[in-house]
Amino acid sequence: MEVVGICGSDVHYLVDGRIGPFVVEKPMVIGHEASGTVLELGRNVKHLKEGDHVAIEPGSGCRRCKYCKTGRYNLCPDMRFCATPPIDGNLARYYVHDADFCFKLPSHVSVEEGALLEPLSCGVRACKRGGVTIGSTVLILGAGPIGLTSLLAAKAFGASRIVIADFNESRLELAERFGANCTIQVCPDDEENDVIEHVYEAFDNKQPSVSIECSGAEMGIRIAILVTKTGGKAVLLGMGKTEINLPLGSALFREVDIKGVFRYVNDYPTSLDMVATGKVDVLPLITHQFPLEETLEAFETARTGAGNAIKVLIRPNTDSSSNC
Ligand SMILES: [Zn+2]
Known part of the structure; x- marks a missing residue:
């Protein structure tokens, strides 16, 4: 190797x-x-x-x-x-x-x-599951390696606005280098509603069409469901506790699709193409x-x-x- x-x-x-x-x-x-x-x-x-x-x-x-x-x-x-x-x-x-x-x-x-290509394929898979395409507006929760590769993939797939949130300032700086339109630095004592307010501000008081949850934290998953626009998609990529409290009514009444991502499938060729053509670095x-x-x-x-x-x-x- x-x-x-x-x-x-x-x-x-x-x-x-x-x-x-x-x-x-x-x-x-x-x-x-x-x-x-x-x-x-x-x-x-x-x-x-x-x-x-x-x-x-x-x-x-x-x-x-x-x-x-x-x-x-x-x-x-x-x-x-x-x-x-x-x-x-x-x-x-x-x-x-x-x-x-x-x-x-x-x-x-x-x-x-x-x-x-492995972590990039996770981001590619998340974007495919979320139907990210030209004009999509995308919220990414978590700016670790998978959040950042999701950002790269969403950009390459044509998303028009990408906002990414994390606690870590240096990761958010890299997200900006990768083309995030806006970053949200979450503080450890922030309440759920504080973060939601920041998200709405970052999308000019609109809701993202796709949320990609990469933190695995309960609050992150709850926010992904709550802020995604009606009829949009909340994609779950982060691994956390397997049983948590979620606002499922919000997903049910607004037909927000909750989509799990497990690894990747036929995504390596897409990832390799994105790297080989210089679309992502x-x-x-x-x-x-x-x-x-x-x-x-x-x-x-x-x-x-x-x-x-x-x-x-x-x-x-x-x-x-x-x-x-
Ligand atoms: Zn089989």
């Missing part, structure tokens, strides 16, 4: 030992945001050659069930997904993966960009890089957010003595 990014879910597994129904019961190799160099190929693989750089979509379905056959393989009950118990991830020097989920990177796309997300030998430090940086960490990368094949 060339580059493996640390994702919030990796940190969840490390700290909590579980995410929702997925429980770590025995030691598991972590890592699922990866790019690599092809060393060897299966004899029937025709679309790759040795030495190619590839982005690795980390899950592969059974290819036989109704979900796989109808293009929703992310819902396959027999999905094998990197670093989702009990399947090992790819934070390793050498790793074997199904070739049809390896996407060749053009020579002008770096392996770092290849690894970042994911590289500013990278704040830290570590060699494999410093994985513990890398995880500590990702867990604590030290040094304004956004995306922390590990380079499995970089010698620890080199300066990265």
Whole structure:
């Protein structure tokens, strides 16, 4: 492997030992945001050659069930997904993966960009689920890596106004660089109604057509439902508690569709195209890089957010003595 990014879910597994129904019961190799160099190929693989750089979509379905056959393989009950118990991830020097989920990177796309296709695909999936298109107005709650890639995707999909909210000032500064029309810095003691008021102000007293919730916090999800315009879509991407209090009446009476996002499905090619054509630049997300030998430090940086960490990368094949 060339580059493996640390994702919030990796940190969840490390700290909590579980995410929702997925429980770590025995030691598991972590890592699922990866790019690599092809060393060897299966004899029937025709679309790759040795030495190619590839982005690795980390899950592969059974290819036989109704979900796989109808293009929703992310819902396959027999999905094998990197670093989702009990399947090992790819934070390793050498790793074997199904070739049809390896996407060749053009020579002008770096392996770092290849690894970042994973979080970008989450943002692409959220925008597709929310029907973001030219003229959409989009609220994004949470400016972590997934909020920021949702912003990049919404911009590329043609949204006319994008507002993003977070506690963290440095993340909001990056959101501005990424093209957010307005940022909202939420304070820890802000009440729900305070934030809602800021949102309305940011949209010139209108309601966004799509809200993408990336924080996973109860207040964030409640706000996503409450502020989305009548007939709009609230897309849930952030992972938090599985049972919370929600204003479902607001969604019911106003036909606000609540849409869950689980990973991505056929979104890697879209993400690669967006990067390869220069429509989005994911590289500013990278704040830290570590060699494999410093994985513990890398995880500590990702867990604590030290040094304004956004995306922390590990380079499995970089010698620890080199300066990265
Ligand atoms: Zn399947």
